[in-house]
Amino acid sequence: MKYRGVRRSSFLFQSMMNNFVFLVLPFAVLFLPERGAGLLFVHNLGIILLLWTLCVPVLQGENRDKEKDLLMELVKNPGIIATISAIILVLTGINTRLPAAITITMDYLGAPTMAIAMLVAGSRIAGTGLKAVRIDPWNMLIALIRLVLVPLILLGLSLLVWEAGWAGSETLMIFMLVNIVPVGVFSVSLANKYKASPELMAQSVAFTHVIGAGTMLAWLLILQKMPFFP
16 A cells, blocks of 8 residues: 555554454453453453554664664553563462552542543544545555454464364454454554544544444354354
8 A cells, every 4th residue: 555654654554453342341340241351351461561562662663762662662652561460460469458548549440541542543534524434545544454354364363273173262252352342442542642533543443343333243244053052
């Protein structure tokens, strides 16, 4: 497509990241009432680490200061610090021994993030108007990649893994549920922060969620016929 600059970095980011938490959660709980939510959040630890280590530098693109060491930038990134700190706290059991004042404060600090991301995305989509859901090469290509090609490729991979006995049904089910959803709402906020294109992000968020209502239903019907699906 010969994309350059912020259009290139925005396109690559939207091709890699999707709405991997809140849109997936109801389906994870529906199919696995007792374990779905927990398995989803364990699964998403890897995605969150990829988000801050791989996808954010891609989103920065040409805006990133090439003179700064990328490793040091990642080490100082609040997203990386919060994620790794949380993993350490849980694995060591320290989180169960923290004073209630600290845990409640952290809960209150973290709770508004998704609401803020939705407000930012909503304001951008409102400003863009009907242009956000128009049928153009940008919207169509991102929708094709995220809603059709990625699930199709990963379904083939899941079947190979299942046949080889390398993963159980619950793991593969969560893996596929995560990868049939549209692009992430948080991409608009990140585009604001890292000087990409919030307008382009808002367009692809709106368009893939509209189209995704149909593609997700189709994929769920297909997945229910897979051997690893309950």
